[in-house]
Amino acid sequence: MREVRVRFAPSPTGALHIGGVRTALYNYLLARKHNGTMILRIEDTDQGRYVPGAEDYILRSLSWAGIKIDEGVGVGGPHAPYRQSERKPLYRQYAQKLVDEGNAYYAFDTESELESMRKATPNAQYDGTIRVKMNNSFTLSAEEVAQKLSSGDKYVIRLKVPGNEEVRIQDLIRGEVIVNSSQVDDKVLMKSDGMPTYHLANVVDDYLMKISHVIRGEEWLPSAPLHVLLYKYLGWEKDMPQFAHLPLLLKPDGNGKLSKRDADKMGFPIFPLNWTDPASGELAKGFRENGYLPEAMINFLAFLGWNPGTEQEIFSMDQLIDAFTLERIGKAGARFDIQKAQWFNQQYIRTKADEELTVYLFDSLQKENIECTLEKAHKIITVMKERVTFPQDFWEQGKFFFIAPTAFDEQIVAKKWNDDAVRVLSAYKNEIKLINPLTATAAKDLLEKVTASLGIKTGQILQMLRMSITGGASGPDLMMTMEILGNPEVEKRIGYALETLKVKIA
């Protein structure tokens, strides 16, 4: 097997889509698996769509995801530059070679000429039959062409695609794909602004950078024959990379591929990191900011279209690298299931050390300007750890550890707040102040003592106790919750509940 050199080659036209992260991941896994090289190339040949900040965003996103770049934009390397706009002068000679050898030609058609051609011809494409009716170096005399070129007329260079030839693509995922060249049109290789199009730049750079495997989205499959033809005409057939066209990520329900609109509608992110669109100023929340852990995202993304063939589901990056093979990538598009992503996230949170989880809680507390001892934070983490899906849940589901409730769940009050509850809570409140320190077991013993002496079942008033202390009807172990709060606070909260809800029973 030849040296594995793969590339992730996004365009800086906006935030990197989560599907792009998956493409980068598969490239990365293959590279690491074979001790190869992961290259980042920025394909910015369309100045019109260039978005400032997008390149930096791509770099930061990959770094967050744990996908390390060995060579390319941001790190440099032997084939620099890795930004196509900076390689502009390079492409010209290859286009020229194609023209000189009769495999490409100059075309002078204006936009409106092209438009009217397309209108006049059903299923129009700029191919052998149309070519002869347009303004190009086939229909114009050599003098005319020379004259136009020297006078600075706008022109493009198009590939001359043969009329009826079988083009075979060996795809590592799909097997052999055969397309007749008559289905391929004379694609523009060099634009009138002197920039190459994707097709030329991509093939030239992959060749020069000695890319061994082109792993990219399925949307490129239709133009793969064109690329194969280019390798052939450029004389690079022996060095042509192997292709692997990945199935696409589909929207969770309904039809079509996953889009930002769907994600917005269903309330989940689609970009790895927060992204503010420089044109509109609109902020799109990222997976990171929503509390998704990079390890969980990677694990989830890897399994969208790939699986190891075993029943193991939790995979670290290193384990993925070890298990990954292109052969086990599926052919069909995969729906994006955010619930599965959340499950992965929950799994990963549980594997984290308490110290790390404590940091999450402190992050939230800092934003709220709330002080907390390390000891208390640790205890909260311990009781909450099995209950949370996201790092911010420690705070969001555990606010009551810091803020006493001012309102109570009305449904529960209506159903369970009665004389018995008031009697137990009043007695409990009076006796709890005597216990110091208030441990979970002491709190429980006392509660049982009080309910027994009043002849009331503990279970019947437990929910009211919880409600007085947390304001809600569910939460972590109540006795531990009271221990964490300490008895002055518990006493205060029960007192407040008793007072506030007094009117309700009358």
Add this chain to the structure above:
RNA sequence: GGUCCGUUCGUCUAGGGGUUAGGACACCAGAUUUUCAUUCUGGUAACACGGGUUCGAUUCCCGUACGGACUACCA
């Protein structure tokens, strides 16, 4: 419209000429937690359809349907 790609539970998927078609998420139920969550146990649920080939097809072939991508001087 044309070209290409695809199709196993609701979702991600394993499997593969003869299987009780397996797992995970989600969902439902029971247990435990005197609540909720967790955990445990169990359950519902799939080979798109029609023709071949074959002793036998979900698996191979061909059609159809459905889905997807592409069809720019965008990538």
